[in-house]
Amino acid sequence: MKLLTCPMNGPRNIDEFQSFGPVRARPDPNATADPEWSRHLFRAENRQGVVVEWWRHVPSNYFFLAERDLVSNEIIRTFDASEPRGRA
Amino acid sequence: MAAGTATRIYPFMPGGAADGIKLVSGAVVLSDLTASPRFGLKGCGSAAWLAAQGIPLPAVNRIGKHHGMQVLRLGNEDILLLAEGVGETLAEVKTAWHAATAPKGYSSWREEGWAWLRLSGPRLAEAMNGLCALDLRPEKFGPDDIAQTRVGHIEAVTFRSPAGFDILFDITASAYFARSVAAVATHIDQHNA
Numbered sequence: 001m002k003l004l005t006c007p008m009n010g011p012r013n014i015d016e017f018q019s020f021g022p023v024r025a026r027p028d029p030n031a032t033a034d035p036e037w038s039r040h041l042f043r044a045e046n047r048q049g050v051v052v053e054w055w056r057h058v059p060s061n062y063f064f065l066a067e068r069d070l071v072s073n074e075i076i077r078t079f080d081a082s083e084p085r086g087r088a
Numbered sequence: 089m090a091a092g093t094a095t096r097i098y099p100f101m102p103g104g105a106a107d108g109i110k111l112v113s114g115a116v117v118l119s120d121l122t123a124s125p126r127f128g129l130k131g132c133g134s135a136a137w138l139a140a141q142g143i144p145l146p147a148v149n150r151i152g153k154h155h156g157m158q159v160l161r162l163g164n165e166d167i168l169l170l171a172e173g174v175g176e177t178l179a180e181v182k183t184a185w186h187a188a189t190a191p192k193g194y195s196s197w198r199e200e201g202w203a204w205l206r207l208s209g210p211r212l213a214e215a216m217n218g219l220c221a222l223d224l225r226p227e228k229f230g231p232d233d234i235a236q237t238r239v240g241h242i243e244a245v246t247f248r249s250p251a252g253f254d255i256l257f258d259i260t261a262s263a264y265f266a267r268s269v270a271a272v273a274t275h276i277d278q279h280n281a
Contacts, residue, residue: 001221008148008163009236013221016238059243060163060236 006057007064007080020054023065023085050076052085098122099203099262106263115211115280116273117252118266121204122259125175127182127195128168128202134193135165141184143169149234151247160234162245168198168256203259207269208252211276216253218272220246224253240268 002014027040045051048071055078056063065085067076099106100120111118129138135145138159145161146152152159156174161167171178185192207215216224220239224246229235231248239246242265244257257265 012237016243057236059238059245061166062163 004055004066004075005078006060006062007078008062009057009060012057016058018056018058020056020063023052023054096123096200099259100266105260106266109263109266110270111205111266112270112273113209114273115209115276116207116215116269117209118269119206119208121172121206121254122202122262124204125171125178126169126199126202126204127171127178127185128166128198129185129193130163130166130196131193132165133191134167137185137188137192138167141181143181146232149236151232151234160245160247162234162236165193166196168196168245170204198256201259202256203262203265205255205257205262205265206249206251206253207255208249211273211280212252214276215269215272218275219268240265240272242268 003011004014004017005011006017022045024040027036032040049069051068051070053066053068054063055066063081064078065081065083066078068074069076097104098120099122100109100111101107101123111120139145143154143159144152145167146159148161148163150161152161154169155177156171157177158170158172159167160170169178169181185195207219209215213225216239220235220237222235222237223229224235229248234245234247236243236245238244239255239257242257242261244255246253246255248254255265
């Protein structure tokens, strides 16, 4: 069983969680050309390194952030969205 | 039903969606408290409004008490009042909330959206072991603790009651949950026969 530690509820089975993808900067609607919008909306990054992602603990409907190593799939830390994001 | 009357039919009642589904009794006992009074507030202003009424709010995932009611803090701004046997006290809170001006949070409709079942019986610990992956032993999970997790494969809120464990979950899963508990109870009976 893979565990993920929810900042509010503690360690739980991974199937209690839903992933909402990486934290990304939102393009400025007034200064973004169509190709950039297209890239933002439809292309996913495929890089190595550490990503900060949105996750949701489904039973409590609590959204939080997790740092995950994209190569080893290790969850480095999880934290509340009000905390500093560091690498985001 | 006569026009103008507002009688709620809960799933296990005659005519309800889970009418005819048997609640297990014996080594594992499942009882239905869904018709018991409760009131949930959610969203910005919920905690402040309740605190202003003199209702002490516990930490998140903990249970407090107020005039016989249980105060379940499910999130910073997600609070549920359970009023088993003290419906009048809860009715006063609801009346005050309806009369209040915003910000006061919004009703999370827990009295309609959630089922409230109680699991008890001499084989309770084994039953919960089969239904929930969490360590719910008394030394790890006290009477004031709340677990928001999965019970019987569905998202649920569970906590200790004097008789056993209370479980709150999506009311539309009532029949499914009763069958899940029945399956676990049958398994326990077979292994202890």
